[in-house]
Amino acid sequence: MAEHTVGGGRIELASLSKFYGTLKVLNSIDLVIEPGEFFSLLGPSGCGKTTTLRLIGGFEDIEHGSVRIDGADMRGVPPEKRPVNTVFQSYALFPHKTVADNVAFGLRFLDCSKEEAKRRVGEALELVRLNGYESRRPHQLSGGQQQRVALARSLVLRPKVLLLDEPLGALDAKLRRVLQVELRALHREVGITFVYVTHDQEEALTMSDRLAVMDSGVIRQVGSPREVYDEPANTYVADFLGLANLLPAVADASGVEVLGQRVQTATNGVSGNCYVVVRPERLRLVNAEAATLQGRIDHVVFAGALTHVHLTVRDQAMQAMVANGAEGPALVEDGEVGVEFLPDSLRVLPN
Numbered sequence: 364m365a366e367h368t369v370g371g372g373r374i375e376l377a378s379l380s381k382f383y384g385t386l387k388v389l390n391s392i393d394l395v396i397e398p399g400e401f402f403s404l405l406g407p408s409g410c411g412k413t414t415t416l417r418l419i420g421g422f423e424d425i426e427h428g429s430v431r432i433d434g435a436d437m438r439g440v441p442p443e444k445r446p447v448n449t450v451f452q453s454y455a456l457f458p459h460k461t462v463a464d465n466v467a468f469g470l471r472f473l474d475c476s477k478e479e480a481k482r483r484v485g486e487a488l489e490l491v492r493l494n495g496y497e498s499r500r501p502h503q504l505s506g507g508q509q510q511r512v513a514l515a516r517s518l519v520l521r522p523k524v525l526l527l528d529e530p531l532g533a534l535d536a537k538l539r540r541v542l543q544v545e546l547r548a549l550h551r552e553v554g555i556t557f558v559y560v561t562h563d564q565e566e567a568l569t570m571s572d573r574l575a576v577m578d579s580g581v582i583r584q585v586g587s588p589r590e591v592y593d594e595p596a597n598t599y600v601a602d603f604l605g606l607a608n609l610l611p612a613v614a615d616a617s618g619v620e621v622l623g624q625r626v627q628t629a630t631n632g633v634s635g636n637c638y639v640v641v642r643p644e645r646l647r648l649v650n651a652e653a654a655t656l657q658g659r660i661d662h663v664v665f666a667g668a669l670t671h672v673h674l675t676v677r678d679q680a681m682q683a684m685v686a687n688g689a690e691g692p693a694l695v696e697d698g699e700v701g702v703e704f705l706p707d708s709l710r711v712l713p714n
């Protein structure tokens with residue numbers, strides 16, 4: 364499949380804004396996506412993910428700021444002249460065409476012989492593991508198979524950038540997970556840039572090389588999954604990604620005071636009133652008598668490999684995740700437990 368490995372596919376958004384009437388739905392976005400990256404746009408409904416994709420794909424006019432692909436300014440360039448293809452959430456296959464004809468559809472606009480078209484359709488179907496399905500029609504396929512046809516239909520055109528707008532949104536949870544793994548493998552195989560839109564944080568964390576966390580038309584943080592999870596830049600990102608205990612605190616040069624406890628920790632230049640975030644899996648529970656800080660256990664929820672503990676510490680609701688089978692204090696509802704903050708388990712964030 365070496366032919367599918369295309370160089371390029373660098374996307375550069377600079378001061379990109381978008382208005383619908385007077386409503387500003389994108390507010391001066393700056394972002395560089397490197398060639399061959401699996402990059403996700405993650406954020407709640409209405410934050411501007413689809414709008415960003417539509418600007419890159421050419422389905423919205425660029426009026427404020429710029430979109431460049433491999434250095435070329437895309438202002439005024441129609442979708443079919445961009446080295447980009449889009450896979451939408453509703454994959455809208457032609458119901459009366461066969462799988463092969465659905466995949467071949469875009470090739471009719473290219474200067475491409477019949478034999479060449481047949482070969483490329485075969486390759487694209489092989490990429491999504493649907494060879495043998497050429498003569499079926501969409502209603503004879505499962506939802507996951509239909510989505511793979513939609514992917515093949517885009518890949519057959521050999522774009523440098525593939526835009527994917529919640530492509531797995533219509534599928535059930537189990538099939539979603541299967542296709543997540545397949546999409547990741549497909550990305551490695553074709554080597555092109557994927558820009559993936561999702562509001563599912565777990566999906567974005569497991570699939571992406573890097574991601575942007577968006578909020579009402581702005582990007583709140585860009586980084587690798589580990590960076591945005593372990594080192595959130597602000598309380599929005601800390602709260603949006605995974606479970607987080609967000610606790611009011613006061614910082615000085617050498618640490619923080621949180622829930623009456625002094626903890627020596629890096630403060631990243633933050634001082635005065637601030638927040639600390641502690642991931643539930645990093646909160647340490649010990650025997651009540653062994654600790655200076657105690658909490659009351661409200662609920663204990665068994666979740667397979669982990670136990671999810673809801674507790675109240677100095678009127679503050681908190682959560683902890685404890686690995687089952689590990690040594691630790693008894694976790695009894697309405698019982699007391701000791702709570703410890705380890706220095707590297709806290710992250711200090713500005714107010």
Ligand SMILES: Nc1ncnc2c1ncn2[C@@H]1O[C@H](COP(=O)(O)OP(=O)(O)OP(=O)(O)O)[C@@H](O)[C@H]1O
Pocket residue numbers: 383388406407408409410411412413414415562
């Ligand atoms: N054609 C339009 N006219 C007016 N407002 C629009 C239009 N398209 C989108 N919007 C608004 O722009 C904002 C961003 O929409 P967008 O579709 O980019 O959100 P999203 O992040 O993709 O959300 P979702 O996760 O629900 O798909 C929303 O407030 C939406 O209502």
Ligand SMILES: [Mg+2]
Pocket residue numbers: 412413414
């Ligand atoms: Mg959307």
